[in-house]
Structure formats: C-alpha cells, structure tokens
Amino acid sequence: MVATIHPDEDSIPLLLAGSEEQIADGLALIDRLLRQRLCRWLRRRFPALSAEDLGDAWGSTLVCVLQSVRSRRFATNQPIAPWLRKIVYARAADQTRRKTRHEEILKIACTTLCTGRRPHGAPAVNATREEFRDVICAAIKGLPRNQRIVLEAFVDCFPETHNMEILRSNVSRVTGRDQSLPSVKRALQEGRHKVREFLSSRGFVPGDVSIA
Template structure:
C-alpha cells in the first residue's frame, strides 16, 4: 500500500534493481508520485496527444520500465523515465500518423466506387474492416506490386501524383523504375485488392474502379 510520503528517488532506484516484488513496489511508487509530472511533460512536448493517449503512453512507460535492459541504479531516475516516455509517445504518434495516412489512402483509391462514395459515412468498425482487408490483400501481392502499393499507401496523398510515386518507388527499390511500369503495377495491385473486397461483399458497381 502506498502512503503519502516524500518521494525517495534513491530508494526507488534500488527497488528497480531488486527482486520482482521490489520492482513492483518501485513501479507503484513511480506511478503514485511521478505519473502526473511526466504526463504533463509529455503534453508540453506532444500537444497532439489526447488524454486517452496519455493514459496509454503511461501504461507503455510502465511496460518500458519492466522491459528496460539499460537501467542503471546509479543514474538519475527522471531522465531514464522521460527517455522511455518520449520514445513511447513518438511511437504512438507515428502509428497514429500511419493510420491517418492509410485512411486517406483508402479514401483515395476507393474514389469513384460505391463504397468510396460513402467512405466518410462508414463507422470506425467498418473502416477498420475495409483497411484490414486491404492490408491482407497487399501482403499477398507479388513483390513489385506490393512495393508500389506499400509506397502508395505509406506516402499518400503525395503519391496521388504518378511522377512522385515513380520517384519514391525507384528510391525504395534502389533502381530506376519507369512511369509505365509503376502505373501498371499499381493498376494490377488495385484490381487484386478490389477483387478481394468484392469477394468479401463490398459492391463497387459496374463503373467503379479501385
């Protein structure tokens, strides 16, 4: 049980270097005394983090303490905790940014389809289902098509420009790729992704192209 006593950093550092029960006690003390301060520090550096995100990042910090291989009980505790918090917040925002780009990309290459017409109206669960199906389809593509689709999704909306897509694909491949080859790979990949979605019950209509 945690009592309201002053935070003894040296004692906590020793706990974190001790037995499983001692580590648990140390984490409880950190949670009780340092959580709000570190979360406030994170909010200043990552204003895009919402309250719910901060809660999840803090849970990640606790996990990071348990997984840390470089903890030194002779070193100050706060820089160690802030380093973990910074990495975890950065990772979370990176994943969030990737999800946002994927949503934009899906909306982009569902344009001119029946489902594309109502993409903005789909609820979160429906969007997640479509995106998971698209991820699955991309993972099963031949190497060239997979590369093109990975770049298209990962760098959307810049890759809505075919010359930019060609440049980025060439950069990723480590060799020049012609615009015609990139366009063809994208068209073939889209057709395969579209087929998977149709097979799963998404109706695109006769004129729709993925």
C-alpha cells in the first residue's frame, strides 16, 4: 500500500533551506505530517522498542534533521520521506544498541560485584569502567558508610582490586586509617550481598550466581 503524500510535504524541503523561522516551520510540518507514519513504519522494523524509546528515536531524528540543515548537508531536491526513514531507522538502531549494551553492562556489574569474578566470555570491564560505575552507583549509594567506601574503592580501581591487598591499601588511603584485611573482606562481602539484593529488587536476577 502506497502512503498518500500530503500536499504540504512538498513545501518542507524549501522551508528547511530558508530562514530560522522557516526551518522551525519545516520541522513542525515534519512532526505533524510524518511522525505517525514513520513511527508506525519504525515499529514494524523494531517491534521491541518501547513507546518511550520510539519517542526518543523520533526526537533524535528531528535533532539530526536540524543539524543536517544547519551544516548545509541537506539537499532540497531529495524526497523528504525516504530521507527521514534513513535517519529514524539509524536512530532506532542506535537506541537498540545502547539498550542492549546497558543490559550487558548491568549483568557484568551485578555478577562481578556478587562474585568478584567477571562472567565467562564477557567483555573486559575495565574497558567500560565509566559505564560500569554509572550502573552500580545507585546501588552503592545506599550502603552503610564502611561498606560504601570499600565498594567504591573496589569499583574505582577495578579490576586491579581483585587483589585484596590493593583494595585494602586503597580503602586505607581513603579513610586515612590503616584497615585490616579481614575487615575489608567482610565489608566487601556484605556490600556485594546488599548490591545484589538492590539489583534483584529492580527485576534483575543474575542466573547461577552465588555470593563469594
């Protein structure tokens, strides 16, 4: 079935090539005339996208259109709908990759904190340290002070802090007091347990994971 082209669609390329006010009018027309059609098209290709993700993909598409127009990369003689389909498809693919990546990092973070071991076959966590820290920040924040300090030190220098002596040294530096190895190990184990409970309460339950 061929979609009916609204007469005003033909005016969009010329508006996008005009003044700032005309560009704004062109973007408004894109949103009014093409949003539903392109989002339905996108939903068929990415059925797992939530309504929120779909909205984010569309918002990113409009930003890309504006960037293309302002950088003079937009060709006024090209059909507007096929061009927008390419952009919205790419943005949805990015959204899907980010979501998948976030879930992978969450699994690595939870398993590592619960067991002290990286899952077999998982990418090296130290290569994604910033993402790793962001994911577990909320879980660590609610811990008692001593456990929080130990877990933060564990994450800050991961994976070097698999070595308990390195972890003990880092915790001692943060607290300004010499910490015993047994107390650091105990705080780490208790903190891991609470982090696991925190993540599980939010619907993430790692498979076949035991507290080390």
